[in-house]
Amino acid sequence: MKIEIIQTSTISSFVGVRASSLMSNLGNAVNQALHEVVRRSDEIGNIRNREVTYGITPPNYKGNDGLLDFYYCYEVEPLSNVPHGMVHLHLLPRVYSVTYYRGAASKLVTAYEFTSKWIAENGYEYDDVSYYFERYDEKTMRETDDVRNEITIYCPIKEKSFV
Template sequence: MKVEIVETKNITTYVGIRATAYFSNLGESINHAFIELTRRKDEILNIKNLNVTYGITPPNYKGNTGLVDFYCCYEVEPIFNVPQGMVHIHLLPRTYTLTHYVGPASQTGTAYDYTSNWMNENGYTYDDVAYYFERYDEKTIIKDDNEKNETKIYCPVKKI
């Protein structure tokens, strides 16, 4: 795996479907939300790239035993008329780790562990007031837990 520090410069906007469940059951809820997002993509105006989707998480995951949210989205520019039943999210410019993960989707958690270790070794800590996000494109292969699956994982960070 490769981890690097990236700085976003602009506010980015996303429109999509919210999945809510207990963390232990979140996968099924996320699958349903992505199916609905794909089915309803024609309702979303100004999608920047139809081949790229995002999974966005609020900073409430660590140790949370209650319900958590996950947003399955497309990036849009500009935002205009959010479809009924969908949500919109704005991500502000900030510093992120960018982890390039290659491996089965079921093992994506190992990328977060790797990122945490990298951060500890390089003087960073999580900036837990900001959203995390994953970028999925034509190299992302969720089906059959494919070893060639590629995901880009962005974690908000700050220097210690």
């Protein structure tokens, strides 16, 4: 796996469908959200790239035993009317670690473990005031557990404070 650090410079806008569930059923809820956002994509105005979707998560996953949210979205520019039953999100400029993962979707957790270790070893920590997101494109294989699957993972980070 490869990791790099980037600084975004603009506000990004997204429109999509929210999945809300306990972790034990989140996979099913996420799949339903994916199918709904793709099925209803013609209702979303100004999609930047119809071949690219995003899975966006608030920073409430770690140690959360309650309801979790996951947003399946398209990036839009500019933001226009949001279709009924959909949500819009804005991601502010910030620093991210970017992990390029290639492997079976069922092993995606290894990419997060690798990222966490890399962040700790390189003087960073998670900046848990912002959204995490994954980028899916034509190289992402959602329906099968293929080792050729590719996903790009963006984690908000900051330099570790030694106070």
